[in-house]
Amino acid sequence: MKLTGREKTELIFEGIITVILLLMLNLSIIILIQQSIEANPGLRDGIFIIKRSILIGPDHYRLWSWENIFIVLLLLFDAAVVYWRLIRRYHQMELRHIISELHYIANGHLDHRINFNLSGNTQSVVDSVNALVDSVIDSINEERAIEKSKDDLITNVSHDLRTPLTSILGYLGLIQDKQYRSDADVLKYTEIAYLKAKQMKSLVDNLFEYTKVRQMDTKLSYNRIDLTQMMEQLVASFELDAAKHGLKISANESAKQLFVEADAEKLGRVFNNLISNAIKYGGGGKNIYLKAKFISDEEAQIDVSNDGPKIPGKALDQIFERFYRVEESRNKDTGGSGLGLAIAQSIVALHGGYIKVTSDDELTTFSIHIPIKPGQKLTSQPDDPKSFA
Known part of the structure; x- marks a missing residue:
């Protein structure tokens, strides 16, 4: 000085x-x-x-x-x-x-910043002031990011709701103005309006679920779950839907029971979202594989894999962001709300676990890592590709 x-x-x-x-x-x-x-x-x-x-x-x-x-x-x-x-x-x-x-x-x-090189307690004061300013800057940036996130949320919700709502109003308007030639046309218009309304309801339900699981005080109802049995139930639930898309879903057969303590309803939502994504975006592939195992005395791993098209590398970094959809698959047939993977990630994080995703020319795999017992928190390894806590 x-x-x-x-x-x-x-x-x-x-x-x-x-x-x-x-x-x-x-x-x-x-x-x-x-x-x-x-x-x-x-x-x-x-x-x-x-x-x-x-x-x-x-x-x-x-x-x-x-x-x-x-x-x-x-x-x-x-x-x-x-x-x-x-x-x-x-x-x-x-x-x-x-x-x-x-x-x-x-x-x-x-x-x-205060660039003084002083001695004794005075330098401690300077360092504390600089640290406080850095903390304030971080808080301001975080607040701005939250505000931007809220704005993006409103924009995305408005966009995804407006598209089906426009169709509903359009077809109902045709019926109201009697711009149809037969009763068959009326049934066709009402059916389209009904399907678009269901699409809107699905988005609203997903948005509500996403908001709920993102809250830090969300309570989990822990049950003792046999992962082997759960895999078999998931195969039975999605077998027909997968067959309609030319896919075969199967689970590894384990000779022993794999018990974990988790919220069965929310964990089921995770697998439903991941398997539904594998069916939607697995076009060109033939198989969906489910696999569960214990990788330690504290950690269970469940893989949901498919041999469909490879996910682009740039998409892997954003795939768990809300409303994000891989551009190549964003169409009216497969394009969902873009909240499924974000919900799955949040539910796994509530359990103290994380999701890891890998994709190559052979397989795309979503690996769910959850603690076997409640109250534990797992951390992804530094060399894990695309791990999201």
Whole structure:
């Protein structure tokens, strides 16, 4: 920290004033002591006896010039006081500079930092102030990101609701204006309007589910679940739907039961979303594989794989973001709400686990890692490709 010319003058003036005051104090003390000694013969004789009795060193030097020693001690004391006063004033100037820097930051210069190299506790104050400003900046950026996220949410919901709503109003308008040629046309228009209404309801349901599972205070109802049995039930539930799309769904056969404690309803929603995605976007493939195993005494892994088209690398980084859909598959036949994977990720995170996704020319695999017992929290390994907690 550099002092200004005015501050240097203040320090010099402080030192001069302090020295003058100390010299006047010293002179007053010496005069008072001398007057006291001269006015008291007994005290003078006592001091003389003390001088004769004090011997210094091996040559037994006597202490005769005590006045000189006393003056040296006074000068040392004076030097300490001057040093203390100057350091004290210097620290006050440091604080004044820090306050000035704080005012500069508070006036909107949030990218500014206090670049002082000080000593002692003052440097700790500077470091704390810089850390506080960094924390405020992070909070502001986070708040802006949340606001942008809310705006994006409203925009995406509005867009996805407006499309089916426009169709519903259009077809119902044709019926109201009697712009149809037969009862068959009326049935066709009402059926399309009904399907679009169901699409809107599905989006609203997904949005409600996503909002609910994203809340930190969401309660889970833990049950003891046999993963092997759950895989068999999922195969039976999706077998017909997969067959309609030319896919065969199967699960690995495990000789032993794999029990975990989890929320069966929410975990079922995770698998429903992942399998539904595999059916929608697995065109060109032939199989969907379900596999469950324990990879440690604390962690279970469930894989949902398909041999359909590879997911582009750039899409893997965004695939769990809400309303995100791989562009190549975003059409009226397969394009869903874009919330399915975001819901699945949030539910797995509520259980203390994470999802890992990999995709190559042979298989696309979503791996769900969940704790076997509740209350634990798993962390993905650094070398896990595309892991999302």
